[in-house]
Amino acid sequence: MRNMTKLAGVAITAALALTAAGCGAGGSNSGDGAGSVYFLNFKPEVADVYSRIVEAYKAETGVEVRVVTAASGTYEQTLTSEVAKSNPPTIFQINGPVGYANWRDYTADLSGSDLYNHLTDKSLAVSTDDGVWGVPYVVEGYGIIYNDAIMKAYFALADKKVSISSTEQITSFDLLRQVVEDMTAHKADLGIQGVFSSTSLQPGEDWRWQTHLADVPFYYEFEDDDVDLTQGTPAEVRFSYGDQMGQLFDLYINNSTTDKGQLGSKTVDESMSEFATGQSAMVQNGNWGWAGVSGSAGNVVKAEDVHFLPLYIGAPGESAQGINIGTENYFAINSQVSEADQKASLDFLYWLFSSETGKAFVTNDLGFIAPFDTFAAGEGPSDPLAQEVIKWMGEDGVNSVPWSPFQVFPSQDWKNGFGADLLSYAQGKMDWDALEADVIATWKTQAAAAG
């Protein structure tokens, strides 16, 4: 017993001594005139790439960059806590106009920066009449990913009901529906459980529908109504393409690998693994989805077989509709840190996206499609879906659907409510009209709350 007490005493003395030492060591990385850089990274999957990048940057320029990565789903918490500290992040990320509205007291004007000047399409930036607050650093795209091996098997069937003979010829919702419904009829021949992977409606796993799919109807509505999205969230919406969105959603859940009553238990990961193991032919997701399944044991889908189809909902003129291309990842510079720190931060970012070393990291290791003119046409990542995104961007006579409509959705709370309604609809507890009414009503209240 006495030994135990002694041991405890020693441990505590040691702990206190170390604490004192720790205090002495802390808070030393400020001061020198060169400016320091602290980047709060949003993408955990590339955290180790960033540590190699800062090593390379230090080797080339001698400037130390500190990178801290927030775990998935904890970025806002980490940022909220870090920004209040004595050494706050100098570079952080906002997710679009809503993120800017939240952090407007902390975002510096980037309109004169090299990074912004080299942005290929200036309209992609988060800007207001007064300045530029967020510069996108990666372009992503989503749509319906299909496995061409299964599609070819279908089009080779002798008794197929459609007249077209390849997936590229699908250019409207009606054609998509004919193909999908006929494929469901031939499920056994094709060796699939369902045409579409599970429509994951588990709360927190429903963003592919309440955000990504919902982008399309609101895109058409805002186009019709000439809504200026740079002014932020419109006070009201009509959800005029709600029925069309419902058509595609119905197609998803009626031709799925999973029974409608059990969609609430499905996650995005499960949905992707159904696609990867060949149980489904199509899944709605973006180019980020491939990396997670391509190397996994059990994946039967070949890289050359994955392609995108646009999210056709049956809107007029949709044959010219492309896939949804945009970004939710914008760099912002903390306006509350010293001028020197802000400049050092911008220098680091510009180096990353313009120097040969930096660009090599961006395309090969980060796997980003970077929206800057410092990248030549051929300099893109090798991921097959990233290649597809680049292909769709350059397609003639096709207009990509931007991500800006969903970026003005009133709040996460609104999106969650939309997701809960979709789940109730799939479970047969709510009809589509009630869902539309709820979407419109909650938009109004949440947009008002956001002020």
Place this chain on the structure above:
Amino acid sequence: MRVSTYIKKWFPVFALPTFLAFTLAFIVPFGMGIYLSFTSFRTVTDARWVGVSNYVTAFTENSDFLHALWFTVQFTVVSVVLVNVCAFALALLLTRAIKGTNIFRAIFFVPNLIGGIVLGYVWRLLINAILGKLFAQDITYSAAYGFWGLVVVVNWQMIGYMMIIYIAALQNVPGEVMEAADIDAAGFWAKLFHVTIPMVVSSITICTFLTLSNCLKLFDQNLALTNGAPQNETEGLALNIFRTFYNVRNHQGVGQAKAVVFFVFVAVIAYLQLRLTRSKEVEG
């Protein structure tokens, strides 16, 4: 009294270090938290005074907060009773001369050793598999599934914890008392209520209080298992506050105000519970 006066002046040695750490880790942050509930803020350094408007918003904006309060109360009542009855029964069994008590104790305690998202995930798989087999449904289908699912998971996690405290208490009951009762040939239930329970009433206070406060604060399991589905019907208080904080724009102050209301609510209940069982202790 003599012991009291004897050690009274030793406050700096015995109580001060804990008090200082407590001040840093709790009292100051808590005080700042109360202040923030009367402000509009983005981070803790840019608060702007807005008076009681956050509190008004918390109650008037929609019915979710009150619904979450009610859900939490129901959940807490059911869980506190179940956890304590089961934990006490296990402790009774495991202080008897039964083979392998140590292994059993370890097994029942193990769920406590694991934290985090993975267990929520595993339980969700299990519950969904069962509901899928029986009704072709899943836990998001009905609020009742979510409620009882949470009860099961929380019992699974907390029973072992409370069991340990009950075991420690039962071990403290002197053998002579139990033997004396045996000689009296008191029936099992008579012995339980007249001998055993009065001897361990201080641990009952502790365990009820711990289950009570943990159930009221329920967050991780709520998030992992149902995340509020269907339609926020299974959203507990802590989850509601968390979502207000992050998911509604310009609502950090409202979230903080809800947290203060939550705290006051828990404090009142916990105080009443302590008063109630502590008075029993004196009688015992």
Place this chain on the structure above:
Amino acid sequence: MNTRQKTFNVIGFIALLLAAILWLVPLLLVVMNSFKGNLFISQSPFALPDSDSFMAADNYTSGVSRTGFFAAAGWSLFITTCSVALIVLLTSMAAWYIARVKAWYTSVLYYLFVFSMIVPFQMVMFTMSKVANTTHLDNPFGIIILYAGFGAGLSIFIFVGFIRSIPIDIEEAAMIDGANPWKVFFTVIFPILRPTAVTIAILNAMWIWNDYLLPVLVIGSEYKTIPIAVQQYMTGSYGQKDMGGFMAMLVLAIVPIVVFYLSGQKHIIKGVAAGAVKG
């Protein structure tokens, strides 16, 4: 022991056995799936690993190298051990003072500590990380003090409860012998408290070992504890989870804490067997 008691014990044993099996199902699922590939975990979580899905120790080896598991385990071990030692020592002393000194301020203190247990962490998390930053406690050493403060509530509450059940005459006798309070505490009180102290050590150890939010907000991800490392490297920004890796790291992470628990459990029983506790 009479026959009735024996039958009771047999029935009890069977009941315990059944309960124990049910108890272990979720844990066995974790262990089983930690040997399977990710796609197979999502597809058929209840299937035993077969020749296709079996990954041998791949999830373990890749998880260990990706998360820097051993470095993280080092920080976790350091923070947990020091915090628990500090909590047990400081709070048992404070609890004795609070339980034995009759004064208005000891009851105020007692209720303050108890109230701290019912405050949801979300309410103090940002302000706490700010305080930690201002006072330079935002490092793996300072966090020990924060844990001691934040964990004090539960520990004081349990200690006070047990100290109040110890008859005061033991202390009075020791004091009459002329021992100072310091000596009385360490030679008389602390030994009696040992089973409780072990219980408290276990409860705090598992909280601190598994804690994610407090360390991530206070010290950030520069010094990663196991939960931080696992969260960070096993998830992607679109919510993708490497479930195989998650489960493998979970299995590894519980080993030390299970060992600690088992050694602690022995002490609870030994303390009682040695007759240190008088009713």
